[in-house]
Amino acid sequence: MSLTSPKVANVFCDHIIAIDDCNNIWERIQNQLRKLYGEAIFNSWISFLKFISNNNGEVLLSAPTRFIKEWISIHYVDKILSLWQSEDNTIRSLDVRVIKEESNVVDKEGYKVITTSYDNLSSPLDLRFTFDNFVVGKPNELAFTAAKRIAESSASILGSNPLFLYGGVGLGKTHLMHAIAWHIVNSSSKRKVVYLSAEKFMYQYITALRNRDIMVFKEQFRSTDVLMIDDVQFISGKDSTQEEFFHTFNALIDQNKQLVISADRSPSSLNGVEDRIKSRLGWGLVADINDTTFELRLGILQSKVENMEANVPDRVLEFLAKNIKSNVRELEGALNKVMAHSLLNGKNITIELANDTLSDLLRSNYKTISIDEIQKKVSEFFKIKLSDIYSTKRTRNLSRPRQVAMYLAKILTQKSLPDIGRSFGGRDHTTIIHAVRQIENLIKADVNLANDVNLLIKMLR
Structure with a gap:
């Protein structure tokens, strides 16, 4: 007009x-x-x-x-x-x-x-979350390809409706959903796309009930061409919201409109969600986004550094990619923190700086390792009986592996020296101290032992 x-x-x-x-x-x-x-x-x-x-x-x-x-x-x-x-x-x-x-x-x-x-149906989109900024690897390749096809199509895709994306926190589900929306908005397509969280869907529904305009609510959602609902696990246990979601889902599918749904687990694992909804969520393409690999994490960091036009040594990026495995969000946050610390303190970005700056985060990313695991892995590695780890035998072929196990227990667990001593046949904490110092000195002089210890650390982590 x-x-x-x-x-x-x-x-x-x-x-x-x-x-x-x-x-x-x-x-x-x-x-x-x-x-x-x-x-x-x-x-x-x-x-x-x-x-x-x-x-x-x-x-x-x-x-x-x-x-x-x-x-x-x-x-x-x-x-x-x-x-x-x-x-x-x-x-x-x-x-x-x-x-x-x-x-x-x-x-x-x-x-x-x-x-x-006023159009308040959709949630805001993050300008960073586009297909161009999404780093593709084996863990997310299927999800990325399916999302791109849906964004580029002029109608719903047979066999991919709904597209159900699932995976852990910070692995890229929301990024892909935003990317679909941005692509459609920026294209010549006239498709109406709505993206929102399951929580906001519920809020909109409750508001419509309170204002007695439920028919307006139904019309708004059922007139969309692409409906994307993030974190659908949120409707678990919310019966009325599930009922409306079920009917909205069916209405859009009947009209050949595209749905994209995400959750932190597969449809069949959505506890507290009705079986009929779980069944329909699994109708189309279910694409899981697996935990990132080292190569994918490194690629993400390299892409971020390139976009920021920053200068970060490759070995520092490799250090971060190797040690921060939880999720992409935390990985990018770690890089930002290291760069900020370098800028504020006028220090070069080094592995040492990254290690000091991220000490708490790095510690939390190491998996919890038990002394039992260490003892079992050391006995297998040195081909001795597990019982020999606890024994009082002092022969060299037994005492050295035992000291290595004590050393690893000290550096890989949060256990106190007395606790470690009790796990090794009731030994005194001074024995543990002696073993740790002995191994620390030996790995400086004995390359073979140093390699064995490093290999054991990698195997345990």
């Missing part, structure tokens, strides 16, 4: 104002933005903006969706405000709101009346 009429009854102003001058200014600003950013960017983003009002120096523009509004707000709103102030020095601020024009009514005085509603 055109907003160029000289007489507009504007719902955001206290009074009706002629907007010819403002429309002319906005047209000139648009031409400047087209020249500044190019035709492609202008058509993809800025062309969707509409001038709404200038109310005492406060300019209001409208955007058709939350996605476009957020992108404009981050990348272009400051420039638009600057250009507007160059045209009119009374302008103090500029705001962009999501406004859906629902009617084109002309009142008896000849004014166009703009009725509006």
